[in-house]
Amino acid sequence: MKKRLVFSLLIILAFMLTGCDLTFSENGTDGDCTKIITNNKDAQTIVLPDVSGKTLVEAIVSVNGDLNFNPIYVKSNEFLPGKIISYGAGLKAGDVVEVGMTIDLKVAEKPENSVSHDDRIEFVSEISRLTGPNSIENGSDLLDAGIYGTDLGIPVQIDDRIMFLFGDSFSSSGMKGMWTSNFMALTTDTNYNDGLNLDLITNKDNGMTISFAQGKHQNGNETDTSVEVTKIPTGGIQVGDYVYVFFMSIRYWGIAGEWNVNYNQVVRSNKTDLKNWELVNGLKWSEEEAPNFGQIYPFRDSKTGYIYIYGIPGGRNGGCVIGRVKEENFLNKNEYEYQTAEGIWTKGQTGLSIIKQSPYYIVSPQVSELSVSYNEYLNKYIMSFYKNGKLIFVQSDKPDGAFTDSIYLLDQTDYNGIYGGFILPSLTNDGGKSIYMTVSCWKDYNVYWVKVVLK
DSSP, rough: OOOHHHHHHHHHHHHHHHHHHOOOOOBBOOOTTOOOOSSTTTOOEEEEETTTTTTTTHHHHHHHTTTTEEEEEESSSSSOTTTEEEETTTOTTTTTETTTOOEEEEEEOOOOOOOOSSSSSSEEEEEEEEESSSSSTTTTHHHTOOOOOOOOOEEEEETTTEEEESSSEEEETTTEEESSSOEEEEEEOOOTTEEEEEEBBBBTTTTTBOOOOOHHHHHHEEEEOTTOOEEEEEEEEEETEEEEEEEEEEEEEEHHHHHTEEEEEEEEETTOSSSEEEEEEEEEEETTTTTGSSSSEEETTTTEEEEEEEEEOOSSSSSSSEEEEEGGGOOOOOGGEEEEETEEEEEEEHHHHHHHHHHOOOSOOOOEEEEEEEEETTTTTEEEEETTEEEEEOOOOOOOOOOEEEEEEEEESSSSEEEEEEOTTTTTEEGGGGGEEEEETTTTTTTEEEEEEEE
């Protein structure tokens, strides 16, 4: 009897030292340290299935009604509303519990401070500050590299990395200190729900950020095209081994929402470098020949084999026109053609001349700070832009428009000074239902990382 008692105590002690829960049953002990929760050795048990990401109904079906579930709602940016986050009370998939028990389930609901202005939007919420001194992930690195305030954050896909293009940036608050016309950062971070870690592209000698092209920082002049205030990115694209950035040369800032553009031009760098940039002299759209292409956003469409360029004039009051070129002809401006009427494409200078005299808009004015993506959840091409105090999506069945059916995302009550939001096909989750974007805010003069969940 004593030997049996000592043996039993030794077994219990061994399980205590290994952190295992021990329950005796008619079949002995569980050798895999699976947690067994039952006070009745004759009770039937069930192994908890993995229900993470499922709905309550799906969880009930998965246990054939053998358990009762008690939902505990938790505000979450990571899981969609109504989706199960985990079991409660420290339970996990693989644990063994008694049939008929009531088990807590943590179920996601909308996060704090989320908003929805449209019945097609589940919610829009800020995940984090992408830039600025209040950015948990990137604030100190940016300050060390000479960046206190910045804007835009236009995403560009480079193989399995994403490059963000930022605009006019300043080393001190209030848009003061060292003025950098633009800078770039990379990320390989794919956990979009807890912020985004940036790797700044910096000068190895002084640690400061690198610009793809500095503006002249001259005093503006409304009519003199030889004058330049700054150079600001409007989009970018990878073609082969090179990354191409489109930028506008601004010569004059007018009243809020108005500015004059000398031209839009392209620079490029090898995708493994991204520190040394050269002008692509053949890809330049001047104000004189193409005023509607002062701001150009490029988009590759795998379905048609074209690279499309979406154009708007300087400022925030123009409409959107479109051009296209086969990818193999990307560097040959003479091969670009422009939509001059619905379904009508006219090549080269002839097309530009027609658009200059009578632009064919795929989105009517006003369009500003635009970006384009394909969304598999909607099965639509979507364009994001700012209009009349609101950030919106518009949709189309085709990359060349027309884009209609506006979805209202955010306005000035949500972010005081909001003026731009940028999207990219890879910045999605849940089959395109969750969309992640950068959002510029004038009040803080910095960039937010924002999540949009569609219904």
